[in-house]
Amino acid sequence: MDAAAEISQESGFTGESGAARIQERLQKRHQERIDDAERRKEAKESRSVAEEKGDYFFGTFNKERESIEDILSSCSGADRAVLTQKLEEATAKLLQLQKFLSDSTMFLKPYDLRQAQAALQKLQTSLTETREEGLPKKKFAFRTRTKAKDKSSAPEADTSPDAVTPAESGTSEVDGSAASVQCGISNMDNQCLTKTAEEIQKQDVLLSHLTNCKVHLFGAPSTLHLKHIDSCEILCGPVSSSVFIDQCKNSTLAFPCQQLRTHNTTDTQVYLHVTSRAIIEDCRGVSFAPFSWSYPTLEEDFAVSGLDQNLNNWSQVDDFNWLAAGTPSPNWTVIPEGDRRTSWDP
Amino acid sequence: MGLLTILKKMKQKEREMRLLMLGLDNAGKTTILKKFNGEDVSTISPTLGFNIKTLEHRGFKLNIWDVGGQKSLRSYWRNYFESTDGLVWVVDSADRLRLEDCRQELSSLLQEEMLAGATLLVFANKQDLPGALSKEAIKEALALDQIKSHHWCIIGCSAVTGENLLAGVDWLLEDIAARIFTTD
Ligand SMILES: Nc1nc2c(ncn2[C@@H]2O[C@H](COP(=O)(O)OP(=O)(O)OP(=O)(O)O)[C@@H](O)[C@H]2O)c(=O)[nH]1
Ligand SMILES: [Mg+2]
Numbered sequence: 001m002d003a004a005a006e007i008s009q010e011s012g013f014t015g016e017s018g019a020a021r022i023q024e025r026l027q028k029r030h031q032e033r034i035d036d037a038e039r040r041k042e043a044k045e046s047r048s049v050a051e052e053k054g055d056y057f058f059g060t061f062n063k064e065r066e067s068i069e070d071i072l073s074s075c076s077g078a079d080r081a082v083l084t085q086k087l088e089e090a091t092a093k094l095l096q097l098q099k100f101l102s103d104s105t106m107f108l109k110p111y112d113l114r115q116a117q118a119a120l121q122k123l124q125t126s127l128t129e130t131r132e133e134g135l136p137k138k139k140f141a142f143r144t145r146t147k148a149k150d151k152s153s154a155p156e157a158d159t160s161p162d163a164v165t166p167a168e169s170g171t172s173e174v175d176g177s178a179a180s181v182q183c184g185i186s187n188m189d190n191q192c193l194t195k196t197a198e199e200i201q202k203q204d205v206l207l208s209h210l211t212n213c214k215v216h217l218f219g220a221p222s223t224l225h226l227k228h229i230d231s232c233e234i235l236c237g238p239v240s241s242s243v244f245i246d247q248c249k250n251s252t253l254a255f256p257c258q259q260l261r262t263h264n265t266t267d268t269q270v271y272l273h274v275t276s277r278a279i280i281e282d283c284r285g286v287s288f289a290p291f292s293w294s295y296p297t298l299e300e301d302f303a304v305s306g307l308d309q310n311l312n313n314w315s316q317v318d319d320f321n322w323l324a325a326g327t328p329s330p331n332w333t334v335i336p337e338g339d340r341r342t343s344w345d346p
Numbered sequence: 347m348g349l350l351t352i353l354k355k356m357k358q359k360e361r362e363m364r365l366l367m368l369g370l371d372n373a374g375k376t377t378i379l380k381k382f383n384g385e386d387v388s389t390i391s392p393t394l395g396f397n398i399k400t401l402e403h404r405g406f407k408l409n410i411w412d413v414g415g416q417k418s419l420r421s422y423w424r425n426y427f428e429s430t431d432g433l434v435w436v437v438d439s440a441d442r443l444r445l446e447d448c449r450q451e452l453s454s455l456l457q458e459e460m461l462a463g464a465t466l467l468v469f470a471n472k473q474d475l476p477g478a479l480s481k482e483a484i485k486e487a488l489a490l491d492q493i494k495s496h497h498w499c500i501i502g503c504s505a506v507t508g509e510n511l512l513a514g515v516d517w518l519l520e521d522i523a524a525r526i527f528t529t530d
Contacts, residue, residue: 091428095429098425098426102395102396102398102411103398105394105396110394110395113395117395117422120425121422121424121425124425124427127428128460182442182477202476203475203477204440204475204476204478206443225441225443241506242372259392261372261392263417275388275389276388276390276391277391277392279391281416282417318391318394320394321418323394
């Protein structure tokens with residue numbers, strides 16, 4: 001029913017102010033209906049755009065794939081000249097298809113991307129096989145030639161860049177093994193450990209083989225590595241690039257960083273501020289909440305790290321072992337608000 | 347005319363090169379690529395699939411492929427070997443704990459037939475970190491001196507400061523150009 005008609009009709013039965021009120025209410029309801037319809041339409045449109053793009057992608061991808069398969073299967077029995085030409089065509093098409101896939105990664109779901117990559121790999125393998133079957137000699141001729149050439153020029157290639165390379169910076173010293181010392185803490189049990197800004201600022205920090213420890217890192221390191229951590233609480237100031245975790249269990253971690261890369265980790269809580277993305281690989285029972293630890297110089301350390309304090313993608317975690325479309329990874333969860341740590345006192 | 351000769355001819359016309367960037371996850375591949383291209387490096391996420399950049403440099407058209415190095419993606423690396431002129435192997439020079447991993451992955455790559463003709467550039471990246479190993483130490487750890495099958499070179503660099511990225515790419519282009527555009 002037309003909204004204007006509805007309003008004028010109803011206002012005919014009521015007094016002045018009542019009519020205004022009803023009119024207002026109706027107007028509001030009408031607006032809500034419009035908004036709602038708009039929302040539904042938008043959602044539908046964006047969904048269908050994504051679907052259309054996906055459909056278009058797979059339509060084209062599969063057509064191209066089949067045509068390459070056809071070329072390859074027509075290779076058997078062909079004479080050398082024809083075969084060469086066919087292989088050339090297949091190679092060019094395959095490269096094009098690779099490019100097409102890479103141009104489409106923006107809107108493809110991770111699962112679809114994997115499928116397409118697997119299909120490309122299969123094509124690649126059969127192309128290589130077909131070539132090996134049909135043109136074994138050519139290939140070896142090429143290899144032998146490069147090899148022979150390499151023998152004479154490889155040492156020269158190794159030394160020549162030194163000429164174009166400006167003198168090495170202070171980090172490299174005469175004795176490679178003694179040249180640099182990594183900043184960090186290793187092999188500790190049942191300890192409370194602290195590092196200050198002076199110790200870790202702009203450093204690459206490594207914590208390894210710690211059990212039942214409480215670690216407070218005040219300051220802004222360049223990067224942080226955690227390896228073999230068991231039942232620890234590790235809190236760290238803003239890390240300007242990546243945090244890399246391997247083999248950590250039953251622990252609580254908190255830090256801001258640019259990237260988080262978590263591997264082989266189980267039953268661990270991460271209170272995270274991440275400005276790009278967090279990923280997990282080969283993990284179970286990892287849970288996330290927004291970074292909530294604080295200490296007096298946190299703001300200054302954020303400034304030193306260069307991280308954007310207002311940009312936090314803590315809940316957008318990619319699982320490299322779970323790229324299925326639609327279904328969320330069973331390997332990580334968001335910590336429910338009621339269960340989050342609020343106090344970080346030592 | 348063989349396939350490779352044809353491809354060579356095709357490339358000669360366009361002065362086009364295909365570079366493949368590989369290395370362990372977190373090495374800094376995507377950061378190097380973006381820094382080299384003058385883009386913002388602060389928003390880079392770990393690579394889920396791959397990135398491709400086409401850019402002009404010193405009169406060459408470079409197709410640079412940057413493939414994710416996460417363990418679960420490494421089996422897909424071979425998808426990108428075809429027609430590679432230059433392999434850029436990126437190392438996190440401060441990641442001592444994974445140098446052995448790094449050596450193994452590189453050495454198995456170098457045995458790949460499809461990469462047989464490619465020039466190898468090793469970027470000893472993250473030289474800005476105080477704990478970074480020197481390029482000499484990396485050369486030793488990766489046993490580069492034992493490589494006889496490829497032209498190779500190692501350069502210490504930093505994707506964050508941009509130091510030596512140009513020197514590395516220039517060496518690579520020169521080596522490839524000498525091989526594919528002027529010989530025969
Ligand atoms: N300090 C320092 N950090 C760097 C340098 N290059 C890269 N990084 C940091 O290292 C982390 C990983 O860099 P990426 O470029 O994502 O690494 P990648 O090799 O592409 O990793 P994958 O995509 O997983 O294969 C990021 O946090 C970068 O900011 C460098 O030269 N110095
Ligand atoms: Mg990357």
